[in-house]
Amino acid sequence: MVKAPDTLERADNSQGVRCRMVAASLSGKAVGQPVMRVDGIAKVTGRALYAGDVDLPDLLSGRCLRSPHPSARIVSINVGKAKALPGVRSVLTGADVPDTCYGRMCKDIPVLAKGVVRFVGEKVAAVAADTVEIAEAALELIDVEYAELPAVFSAEEAMRPTAPIIHPEAVEFVPGAAASIHGELSMYPPIPNVISRLRVRHGDAASALASAHKIFEHSFAVPSVHQGYIEPHTCLVAIGRDGLVDVWVANKGPHIARTHMAAAIGVQENRIRFNPVAIGGDFGGKGSLMDTLVCYYLARAAGRPVRMVMNSFEELTAGNPRHSASITLRTAVDPDARLLAIDARVIFNAGAYGGFVPVPTLHGGYGELAGAYRVPNCAIEVLRVYTNTVPCGHMRAPGAPQVTFAVESHIDMIAHALGLDPVEMRRRNAIAEGDLTPLGEKRRHLRCRETIDAGARAFGWDKPKSPGIGRGMSTYEHPPGNFGLSTVALTIGIDGRITLTLGSPDTGTGFHTIAAQLVAEHFAVSVDEVEIAQGDTLSSGFEAGASGQRLTTTIGQAIAAAADRMKQDLAALAAERLNCAPSDIGIGADGSFSAPGAMIDRRTLMGWAAERGKAPLTCQGENTPGRHSDRTSFVAHFAEVAVDRETGQVRLRRIVTAHDVGTVVNPITHQGQIEGGLIQAVGQAMSEQIVLKDGAVITAHLGDYKLPTAMDIAELETILLPGGGGTAPFSTTAIGEMSNVALPAAITNAVFDAVGVRLVELPISAEKVLEGLRAQASAA
């Protein structure tokens, strides 16, 4: 046994447990405290169980043969030689699996290609064998004859009337009517290869633009990037003798994944069990079933459990990376540089399949567009388009990093064109109490200007700087997610300890620790009195999973509901024990129960209840899903760069990040979200890009696809503006998607400030900067 987290805590505070309960209730020992991770010991000792660590008797390894063509008809597949290889236990092609397609919303992804392939990397055949080596040798023995078809790689080309149609049968992919919270949605409108078109309007942008003092129009391009989780997609499927399908998969939302799997394979939901595993990073990329369906069919055909692990080549070439985007913004301003109207056209390249996202289009493509500003007239058109490239999925604030790069560059360009300081430009237009958002929504507690000012002060925006040094800023607004059902169960044992059973994995953010802190706070106990039990999908209530900054809000509400019920039940028990009415029971800060002249602590009460068959006691709780919270949050980033005029090399020297926050539940994990998100954004800004050649991803291993390393970080200062106001229990808001979205524009704005080169395409490269410098020189 290694030390449990509580014993480490005790090293700092060697009082007895009961004393600490008192202290907890008085000083907030749970919420607000830098509590160590409940999964921490397991993770620093290597004992945490990830999907790839699960071992079963007779386990086989599954591998897939993938298409070398971006668009082709499969003329024939011969698997005879592969089947004959010793150690091969099952071989499948599209002909061996049902026609049912899978998708989180658009049901357009075949288990294995049926007749056609639509991107380089599409799964064409699959093998399960005794070892990975045998499975890979078998793949080499499969003969596939292809007849190549015309392919299209850019979203703009795919929308032309002459473009090849990638999914002629597309309208059948969305069962029932698709709806959008905002605007006017068309699924599969009559434009070639368009999955969805969403038009969102507020006010009258066209009239405002027609009569404006000045109009600015700029276009931007943001490439696809990979989520970069270090644990590749991994799944393991075992079918029991009784037909129960057991699944271990790196998936952030097991309940929804289970429902999708049930529909796809035609097995009842209660005959499928997704088992809890640790997740080695998600960032939005692990919401789909990925290889789980083919793994199921291999296991069924072989009569043995099968594990599939995507290697990093497959991850980078055939995962579900972020959508690339092209964005055009037209903005009208008045003589005082106030924004009057924005017209935005956003085109997302979805790749060959649309089913990796659970929505018609990417929410961040419009939901927070220019949300930090007062824009009385707004017209946004968002298109999501099929191409013959790797299918794209969600990544941390889906759509928002692309669109925010455009908006925050655009605002900077307007400021410079008008001779206005970029901070002043943003201050002047910052949304404030009483303003509607650009989409016409009402929000409260709007601290955009305060956030910008706090960041600018800490950064020293007005201080002099040396030649070659540039400074830039960017801002972003995003509310916590308050959508989707969360259900939890609280159990209080006969020893008085409390267990929270929930259906959400901890994708790495520390959410299980946050949940333990929320539970502990309701009962005024320290976190080591609380156990977190992630149930499998049969033993836990429905949970919509990690998404859109929702867990602390939605599970927080479910925990509060369960805790309220638990307190009532405990008060009734205490009343029975103390011979009084439940209304006479007072709950002490130390978790004890009192009536006039009598008192009982929780542990003694539960012991008494157990003798009467009334313990352990379990209470369920659920949230009330709404739309987004009306309390939003703001962030302002400030970046300082040094640019080498000889080489174009950009070095990021310093970041100041200012966050408008609610109650910070755990300062360690909160800061972890900020730091991790920022450095992901540094990758998006400075080094990461999925590069395609003839439709195929050529940045196919981590030597070519450059994730930031410990050498790529910058001096960092974080400013928190605690102001409460959060709508979730204990006035929390959200942090998970606040730090990664807007930083790239702060960096490109700083490059412009340094050398006058405006980059409208990410990532920043020395070549692009040098090209800009040479263009300047030849123009001079």
Added chain:
Amino acid sequence: MRTIKLTLNGTSVSREIEDNRLLVEFLREDMKLTGTKESCGVGVCGACTVLLDGTPISACLALAVHADGRAVTTIEGIADGDRLHPLQESFLRHGGFQCGICTPGQILAAKALLDANPHPTRAEIQHWMMGNLCRCTGYYKIIESIAAAAGAE
């Protein structure tokens, strides 16, 4: 096939293995030490970092036969019984991990650093840890964890 003898986490081990068995496969599959993770498979990410005679190596690139007659240390072997290694304790206290998949490799790489250089500067820590990718933390808390462990020793 050949027989290798090595010291694994302080214990003598002898096993017959295929000549082309990778060290990461030997550790994870044959020895069931799944604390060592495999990710990129090409020696870039550092998730599979283990110590070979105290030197950090990528177990995804090394053959198991390479460990014959030598000492291999994995994440399972650095705690002293019930007592966590100071680096493990420091990563816990300072939030030097999130999802945890890169953490065994980070801690072993850091151990090799502190064994060689007990009081590294922040720049030395950054430089040394360059070979261990982390997507969750942005590295700040990893560096802080290592610096704190160095200060504590």
